[in-house]
Amino acid sequence: MTAIPSPTITLNSGHDIPQLGFGVFKVDPDETERIVSDALEVGYRHLDTAKIYGNEAGVGRAIAKSGIAREELFVTTKLWNDDQTDPEGAFQRSLEELGLDYVDLYLIHWPVAERGTYVDAWKGLQAIAESGRARSVGVSNFQPKHLDAILAEGGILPAVNQVELHPAFQQWELRDYLGPKGIHVESWGPLGQGKYELNELPGLQGIADAHGKSVQQVAIRWHLQEGLIVFPKSSSKERIAQNADVFDFELSDDELDVIRKADQNRRVGGHPDEIN
Ligand code: NAD
Numbered sequence: 001m002t003a004i005p006s007p008t009i010t011l012n013s014g015h016d017i018p019q020l021g022f023g024v025f026k027v028d029p030d031e032t033e034r035i036v037s038d039a040l041e042v043g044y045r046h047l048d049t050a051k052i053y054g055n056e057a058g059v060g061r062a063i064a065k066s067g068i069a070r071e072e073l074f075v076t077t078k079l080w081n082d083d084q085t086d087p088e089g090a091f092q093r094s095l096e097e098l099g100l101d102y103v104d105l106y107l108i109h110w111p112v113a114e115r116g117t118y119v120d121a122w123k124g125l126q127a128i129a130e131s132g133r134a135r136s137v138g139v140s141n142f143q144p145k146h147l148d149a150i151l152a153e154g155g156i157l158p159a160v161n162q163v164e165l166h167p168a169f170q171q172w173e174l175r176d177y178l179g180p181k182g183i184h185v186e187s188w189g190p191l192g193q194g195k196y197e198l199n200e201l202p203g204l205q206g207i208a209d210a211h212g213k214s215v216q217q218v219a220i221r222w223h224l225q226e227g228l229i230v231f232p233k234s235s236s237k238e239r240i241a242q243n244a245d246v247f248d249f250e251l252s253d254d255e256l257d258v259i260r261k262a263d264q265n266r267r268v269g270g271h272p273d274e275i276n
Contacts, residue, residue: 001068004043004244009229011159012182013129013136015104017074019224020244021046021231023188024055031235032058033065038237040066042244048162048186048231049098050078050109051090056097064099076105078140079125081275084108084117087124095133106134107162111146114276122150122158129156138162140188141272144177151181162186165228166193167201167219167259168266186229188269191216195268203258211249214242221246222259 008016022039024032024047032055036047040062049059056077063073077098083090091106106125111118125137139147140162147161161178165171165187175185192198198215199205208215216232220243223230232243251259 001041001066002043003045003072005247006046007224009184009227011136011184012157013159015135015159017105017136017184017229018044018046019229020044020220020246021048021074021076021229022240023048023231023233024059025050025053025188025233027053027055027058027233027235029055029058033061035235035240036062037065039240040068042237042241044240044244045072046074046076046231048076051080051083051094051097052078052109056094057099060097060099070100074104075100076107077103078107078109079121081110081112081115084112084115084121087121087128091128091133102133102135104134105136105138105159107138107140107160108142110141110275111139111143111272112276113146113273118146119149119153123153123155126156136160138183140186141275143272144174146272147177147181147183157181158183160184160186160229162188164189164267164269165223166190166268167198167204167222167262168192168196168264169268170260170263172263184229185227186231187223190223190228190230190232191219193268196266201259201262201264203262207251207255207258210255213246213249217242217246218251218259221249221251222256225251225256
């Protein structure tokens, strides 16, 4: 099985991550093994799951069946909010579900700041990273105030912050904060989760037509050229393949600019301050 020609990004941990991966949020646990097997066959080598998705076991079965060498894969999972008081126990359970002896990236899923547990949870993730069972650790849905709180503790720097980011919600302020710190941005909901039509945004359809690509492919290409790490989800093998067919064209600076100007500060998912 040939891997897609995704570029890699070197994280501040020294480990490389394929910039384009495959996400499995809302993939039915009963279908996960088949769908992830499709993605691996298409050539994805980076998989993004989470304990709360309930499908780590299916991801693990697809990996085991694929015969792909473990070191060729990059696997991310996440610490759920209710487990912030026991990151070590939750991490062990995730490893067992996945059938792996290490993950490439382990993230705190949400700060859930009102609970007051994320700073200690971060110390737990640092210990897991030091043990080598997570090659890199990071956070998700953290705002600058949450990052400031964990950075004040010193120790390992989060490798990434995985946040909602798509053409209608480009998160420039957060990206400007993270960039100089060497914390890479992962875009969740890179296609707006299908909650709005990408071709409603000014200029997107014209760019897609000019390249003979879909607006979804243009959006994925935009994330890649912006230096973002991205893992669109689809349950259909055809779309899984389409979403990886983004390495035979390039957006010009003018086209990137058109997409930048399409930002509407339009969140489609939950606000980190409201998830508690
Ligand atoms: P997404 O933006 O990837 O959108 C997925 C939806 O877009 C699909 O259900 C489908 O309706 C549509 N779609 C996909 N490919 C298409 C195509 N080629 N043509 C037309 N429509 C297409 O949304 P997502 O799944 O929420 O985000 C991607 C991944 O990010 C998730 O699977 C998960 O791994 C991660 N995620 C993380 C968080 C977090 O809090 N950390 C939250 C949400 C998602």
